[in-house]
Amino acid sequence: MKKHLKLSVLFIVVIIIFSLSECGNKLFQKKDYIFGTIVDIKIYGESKKIASEASDKILSNFNRLHQLLHPWEKSLIFKINKAIKNDSPFLLEDQEVISLIRRGQDYENQTEGFFNPAIGKLVSLWGFHSDIPLKSIPDPKVITKFVEAKPSMNNIKIKNDELNSLNKYVQIDMGAYAKGYALDQAKRILEQYKINNALINIGGNILAMGMHGDREWIVGVQDPRNPNAMATLPLKSGWSIGTSGDYQKYFTLNQQRYSHIIDPYTGYPPTNTQSVTILIPPDENSGEKSDAYTQPLFIVGVQKKIEMAKKLSISHYLIVLENNEILISDELNKIIMWQEKIDDKKITIY
Amino acid sequence: MIRKLLFIRKFKTGDWLIITLTSFLIVLSMFMWWDLPDGKYIEIEKGQSTLGTYSINQDRIILVDGQIGQSQIEIKNGKARIKKSPCRKQYCVHQGWVNKKNQMVVCLPNYVSLFIIGDKKNYDSINY
Secondary structure, eight states: OHHHHHHHHHHHHHHHHHHHHHHSOOEEEEEEEETTEEEEEEEESSOHHHHHHHHHHHHHHHHHHHHHHOSSSSSHHHHHHHHHHTTOOEEOOOHHHHHHHHHHHHHHHHTTTSSOTTBHHHHHHTTTTSSSOOSSOOOHHHHHHHHHTOOOGGGEEEETTEEEESOTTOBOOGGGTHHHHHHHHHHHHHHHTTOOOEEEEETTEEEEESOBTTBOEEEEEEOTTSSSEEEEEEEOTTOEEEEEETTSSEEEETTEEEESOOOTTTSSOOOSEEEEEEEEOSOTTHHHHHHHTHHHHHHSOHHHHHHHHHHTTOOEEEEEETTSOEEEOHHHHHHOEEOSOOTTSOEEEO | OTGGGGGGGGOOHHHHHHHHHHHHHHHHHHHHHOOOOSSOEEEEEETTEEEEEEETTSOEEEEEEOSSSEEEEEEETTEEEEEEOOOSSOHHHHTOOBOSTTOEEEETTTTEEEEEEOSOOSOSEEEO
């Protein structure tokens, strides 16, 4: 009898331990709003302590970047812009900002100038450096003046810790690649903590590491005209996904939508596209590229979009044009899972 | 009546163990697999925390004190929206009603968001 009792107790203890370990949540999640951006971190299969420490570090690093790069609040970039405006040299010793400027120059050159972080003045003119939407569109003469001044990241020269701009119309706005850069940094932080399985979402740009248990991480792609996912897709380890859309920041005047993405060559927001989504394979700057490369694809004319994607070696892209037509690359088409009825939409696979 | 219950006396330790074990497993499985019944729910988040999950079929107004002021969330006739918000651009209010699974309305300045959830979300994170 006693023997049986012992066995039974042992059996129960084993069952309880087994069930509790099964019950234990393997997914750690942290979400926070930082300066108008949602940072959402999911970590799989790590202890809560480590996952929580690592996510706090990602959040505080994002905070630090915000204070360093903010285009119109008292940041280092703000000070640089002020110096450029006053035509005076600026002592720049921050290697991180120097390399961000250099990569900004690279991206501008690779994209024939359609990615241009030097047009901060235009972005500000269109009211996107403020919380209050414009009541009327900017004066076309002022727009033309800024466009004809041709501000470019290549006007910026850095020598012996001194930054000079050959063009005083240059105003740096890293908004089009700062979040992607923050993603790459988040990845490095997780690697320092030896965390292999995570999904980081900074303001919509996502980078995947490892897997969610024994399946791949699945991300949803937002429908540019509806507040839900129009499709989902698996994001492999090390890959990033980024989207530029006319629905993220915009204002409407007389039924016309004006988005925050400004064409550096016209000074106006392009109206041919609703959204551009791209996937970038594992790379040191995967997050940053997934952020930066969507803009030139968004801006260039419909005929040139595919050519630009090829030029930038982007194999996975999904473009929703203004007339709801969808352009998708063959590689992405193979893995995408549509969540909506798309029979009525014209889809072209490249 | 009491007599009828006397059979409990006949129980031996092993029987009790089996009863305890079974009840434990039942409770455990309820926690693990008890999903919300079919239908849609509104999950309201503020900052880092989930404020609550509400049925989409119960009309009500929920007031959320966010980062910059009070947001008013309305659930009516199987739909939900942010009715009033203290933010300047009012993107969240202009978005209007949502009623389909996986739809969401986010107010970044006020740190308030609402999601329509069904039985299961079919993705881990959304790209926007």
